Amino acid sequence: MTAERFIPFTKQDVIALCAEDVSKNTLYDIDAFSQVSQILSSVLHFQYHDLLENLKRSYAPFDPNSDTRQLATLTENELAEHQAQFAKDFEKVLTAANFEKITEADIQAALTEESLFKVRLEVAFDDFDEIVFYRRGESQKTEILQQFFGLKKKPLTFTNYDRVAVYIKFKGKEHFANKALPAGFEPGATVIKLFQNVPKADLEMLFPNSEIRMRPIDKVIIGASAIVGGAVVLITKLGASLILLATLFAFWIGMSDESVEMNQKQLIALALGFGVFGSFIFKEWSKFKNRKIKFMKALTDNLYYKNLDNNAGVFHTLVNEAEEEDFKEALLAYSFLLKHPEGLTEQALDNEIEAWFDSQYQCTLDFEVDDALQKLEAMKLVTKSSNTHPGTNLDTNPDNALGTNMATHTVTYNAVELSVAKKTLDHYWDNIFQY
Template sequence: MSEGSTGASVVPATVHLPDDRYIPVRTEDLVAALAREHDAFGELAPRLAHVGEALTRIVSAESGAFSRRIERAYAPFNPDRETVTVGDVGGDRAELAAILAYTFDKANYDLLEDTQVRAAIDSANVHGMKVRVDREKVEELQIFVRGRTQETRLVRTIRRPIVGEMREVELYRRLAVVFRMQNSVEVNIKLFRDIPVADLEALLPHAEAGMSNLDRIKILGGGIGAIGGATWKAAALLVSGTVIAGQYFWALIAGLVGLSVRSVLGYRRAKHLRSSQRTHHLYYQNIANNAGVLDLLVTSIGHEELKETLLAYALLLARGERIDGADALSRAVEAWIARRFHVTLDFDVADALESLDRLGLWADRATMRPLEPEPACARLEQHWRERTTEDYHARTLSQRG
């Protein structure tokens, strides 16, 4: 955390940010952009839209089959399940773990390693709130992230603890927490958006908001001041040695007890306020939970598959003679995305080439020359009608073991 900061800050140097494979462009916008890009694709441009439509049907069929597979595997562990249990519902936790890892990876999320999580947690606090986590109550914990960006936000600092100042804050565009508590079979999945790296700990299970040093100073300072004044008066009366002094003494003792109770209650009120602020903050960052997260991930997988495949196909078809390998293809796609949409990414070229292989879209694989749009659409139509790749995700999972 930057020196002098008490709130969200720039990412600590010890936290490694994963490469960003996600393509932050809507599928429809990407297809439309390719179809209008006559400078890069010439007469191929409008024909690319037809390839995009054919790919959409294939991806939808694959995603539908995969969604059903995920639902069956997650049902025994879903905390929100409202259906009756029929037969053996023990479930296979190892199978679910493999499916979740595969699903997040295909949706272009990266798993944070334990060292990365610990580094972020050590510097974590939310809007000036220090957050504590009882790690012994958590049996399993994984954090997946996708996308990274910087955003200017108002941050409380030592120099400006009240009004704050504008700082560049490192964010995860999407952050998912997968966890299982001790002595529980339920697997919880929570998905958040635009989470500062320094706020990571607040999203963890069993997190509890603590008070800031400013809160403690206000509470203890008020109590100490009142108690000190009362003690001074009591001492003065005792020195006078009068009967009235004795009467005042017991009244002041009762007052001191009352002040102590008030300080304790003030501490609890401040702590409750901090917890409420944390809950309010996270409420607007939460996107989905449990099965809802998996539905979003499957949809995202379909979109990413389509975008990756179509980009690789288009760039190879238009510039094949200048693209002599996977690295060159990756650079070409990244350059086109940067020029057209002004974003940078680490294109997942391995996934794109695997999709071209799976769908048989090569005219000559050795020279990386794809089929022309018309025969490519015919090949994709055949795949869709025959459901050739409908079980693609299930087969890939089995191959990964």
């Protein structure tokens, strides 16, 4: 299992953990650290507010839940521009929130892997113009599945995703000219959903056009029941009548010279027999429909508890999570640099933060140190210096001067003091608008 970029602690917890770590050094004022944290959070919140407004603006023309009116009708090209801009910004938010893209191979594998809940689904992929799945938080879980009416229990280990974001765009009117769309959708519609605790093998249930199909075992159970029951009905209720009909038919087509007469009693028995057989067929058909309804209920119940948000609500949630992830990364990097006045290289900082989480909180992270340092550099909360180290001549040939004393360069990062950081962030905040 690969390490996750997501930091599984709340923003408030990370502030408390960093403050506690920094407070162990008597050189630093814990109140000043809290003030730096507060204004850093405000600066990042403003930056993400701008991104949120862009997402709302580009999504508005095709928001299915909108209760506002459009002042002007957009052309096809303008709608396409809005769609492209939204897709670009939405991907940016997902990346910042430390979501990973689910590959097409993973989606195809989900259609063939053993499902956790007993339903087989089919998806018409040709209905979509674009399909993008993202996930965050991957773990291995084990559930006990009951088989043979609970007489046998089988453990099933599966890959589980803590969060799954879905972005799907349906094809246009031409594609659905002779084909029905799922209820509640229109041609060209954009579907955005956020789910929790989704088994990798059940990704297909997140598609809006997934249809329930009987599993082979379900077909065998229903088919065997129908064959046995049908045979019993034919023998007990229609046996004598069918023999009489066969004899009559043979006489009509000239295969038998013996004439057959049917009296009223026989006709009534024949009608009753066919009535019983018809009711049996209806019963078996109802059994099939009820089983399908049961499966649909299982699917609906499953999605009810897994669905977190839909459409515009999804990117509102994700922008908040992206903002918090950026804040946690920046604060962690700044805090650990504070503890090392001599400075740290990017790799050393990355290793120390990951080791700290692993040893102190048994949490395996792939910390995004480059992203954190870029934010701190942009807000002038760190300085960096380049150091040149002379190389070692390992070549004993005096005539070979090329590459014999190759120097190495390292970049060291230092955190600015808390008092300077407060003034720097305050100046940044005061100059966001210059009117």
